[in-house]
Amino acid sequence: MTFRCSLRFEPDKTKGPGYGLIVAGCPGFAEDPDALRCLIKNPSDGLSLGPNGWQPGDERLRPDAVEVSGETLTLSVGPAVVDNLELQAIYQMALFTDVEHVWQGGLSINRIVYSRDPSLLPNLELAPPKQEAKSAREPMPLPEIDTEPAAPSSLSLDGTPASAVPQSELLDLAERPKSYKSLILNIIFAILTVALLAGAGYFFYTKVLPKTDTTLEEKPVEVLKHEAADLPPGTEAPVKYAPDDLKGPKGLQVARDALKRKVEPETALALAQQLLAAPDDAKAQDGAFLIVDDLAKKGNAQALLLLGDFYSPAQPQRGTIRKDADLARDCYKKALAGGVGDAQQRMDALK
Secondary structure, eight states: OEEEOEEEEEEOTTTOTTOEEEEEEOTTOOSOGGGOEEEEEOTTTOOEEETTEEESSOOOBOOSEEEEETTEEEEEEOHHHHTTOOTTEEEEEEEEEETTEEEEEEEEEOOOOOOOOGGGOOOOOBOOOGGGGTTTSOOOOOOOOOOOOOOOOOBOTTSOBOSSSOGGGOOOGGGGGGTTHHHHHHHHHHHHHHHHHHHHHHHIIIIISOOOHHHHHTTHHHHHHHHTTTSOTTOOOOOOOOGGGGSTHHHHHHHHHHHHHTOOHHHHHHHHHHHHTOTTOHHHHHHHHHHHHHHHHTTOHHHHHHHHHHHOTTSOOOTTOOOOHHHHHHHHHHHHHTTOTHHHHHHHHHO
16 A cells, blocks of 8 residues: 655764755654655656666665654664755655555755765665565565656766756866856956946947036136136126027026125116017027026016016016916005006906
């Protein structure tokens, strides 16, 4: 009768490298542990583990020792078994005492410690041949094992392929620690790739992309410095610019520079009027807004009138300022209170 059993492999820490424990959960086990035999097969090629490694046929193995605790069996195996197992492999294993008592399952190899020293490999004790076992009992046929798909093993330590992979494609285990050359080449290639991408990005940013407004806005400052160079200290430079000096970002920068220099209100207002003279230039219009907004906060009535025009829906769009009738009305009221008569007409246009 055949039973399914759970199997796991772990290194035998008490004995050291080359020794392992196979822990098997065998439901209903009540047999003589000394009569226990095992069969380990590789489902990928049908080979079984024998005294000379993986070989054709069915080899019955006798564990070095068996400890029984209820239905849990702990089988001790030495380097002859351990050194022929492969990490990340799954083997089919059957435990049996006779043909009527068979337990089978999959043995997954997740941890292993090899002896690495062939001289430590003891001779694997095999079960007695059939002709010698006649005195005890009739020859026992080997149990059939269900083969399930499993991860193929790669190469046993003695150089015998344990899978269908061609010998020419297998990597010698002794050479694996030396294969650092490819890793170093990959690192160098990655560094060169990053450097190339960085260089391409810099070229695209500096040569291909158009110049930004920030670059253009820095140039008009030199115009103001030039105009004030020959004036006595404390004398304000006249705000007279050529049309090209007030176009686009240049006009916005001129307005910002005037605010930083804290020019006189009359001079600042005259500059705002120059910037407003180009109705289709949004940047210049925004520069004028900066000036009149600053003057309006200081109570300049004429600036309040111009600021109201920026907000008034009844006036043409100026720059990028959003229209707001309430803000416009408030500016006009303050301008009217400051003595600007045109503010009343502007308020009437809002109704």
